[in-house]
Amino acid sequence: MTTTAxxxxxxxxxxxxxxxxxxxxPWDAASARVFEEAGFxxxxxxSAGVAASLGYADGAVPPREMFEAVARVARAVSVPVSADVEDGYGLPARQLVGRLWDAGVVGCNLEDSTEDGLKDPREQAEYLAAVREVAGPELFVNARVDTYVRGVADLEETVARARLYVEAGADCVYVIMAPxxxxPSLRERVEAPLNAICVADGASPAELGRKGASRVTFGPGLQRRAMAALRDIAAAGLG
Known part of the structure; x- marks a missing residue:
């Protein structure tokens, strides 16, 4: 685990x-193999893509089913897998880390909001620090900052949260849906790799990289594009 992480x-x-x-x-084992074979x-x-594949709305997957689905993805490929586990499902740090390791993943996303809104940033930092203490270097922690996705378009608040999470031990910061x-301001002011999301009709991964992103992810976008293609095939009479 240590070497892979x-x-x-x-x-x-x-x-x-x-x-x-x-x-x-990837949202399942088959899509994971496609991406591995492509050379990633x-x-x-x-989490939203996995939820859709399991027949749930985003955020409604029972934790056991999410970890089982992630484990199937990790077993299907030989490359490292990180898992979006939302806000940790209310699990204590030791239990969360144990479930991630049981699933065979080397990293996770942990977000700082719930359906009720943004969490207290210091409480979130304490949770991230507890995860780091349990996991040591054997888990890559990507701390998601939800200010922009929750309608708090405040750069100072975003930077303050990101810095707290890095100080708590996060390896990377993911300000989802940041313009x-x-x-560039986030890259300059936060001393950690920066994750940006690539969305349809938005900036390309290369452009996001030039703006300061070290890592680019796609959320559920690839799963939704695959389903759109399948709908087109079905509408054409499976021809």
């Missing part, structure tokens, strides 16, 4: 501008 961590560092680490988001060095499951023009 270390290798995954190394992929995030010393990235050339315009060449961020692109991590496609690692994968990152999206592209904000990325």
């Amino acid at each position: 270390a290798a995954f961590r190394a992929l995030h560092h010393d990235r050339a501008p315009g060449d961020p680490l692109a991590l496609p988001g 060095p690692a994968l990152a499951t999206p 592209v023009d904000v990325l």
Whole structure:
């Protein structure tokens, strides 16, 4: 586990501008194999994409089913897999880390909001520190900052949260849905790799990299594009 986690961590560092680490988001074992065969060095499951594949709305998957689905993805490929586990499902740090390791993943996303809104940033930092204490270097922690996705478009608040989470031991910061023009400020002011999301009709991974992203993920976007293609095939009479 340590060697794989270390290798995954190394992929995030010393990235050339315009060449961020692109991590496609598999939603099941079959899609994971497609991405591995395409040559991607690692994968990152999206909770919304996995939820859709299991027949649930985003955020409604029972934790046991989510960890089982992530484990199937990790077993299907030989490259490192990181898992989006939302806000940790209310699990204590030791139990969360144990479930992640049982699933065979080397990293996770942990977000700082719930359906009720943003969490207290210091409480979130304490949780991240507890996860780091339990896991040591054997888990890559990607701290998601939900200010922009929750309608708090405040750069100072975003930077303050990101810095707290890095101080608590996060390996990477993911300011989901941050405007592209904000990325350079985040890159300059937060001393950790920066994760940006690539969305349909938005900036390309290369452009996000030039703006400061070390890592680019796609959320449930690839799963939704695959389903759109399948709908087109079905509408054409399966021809």
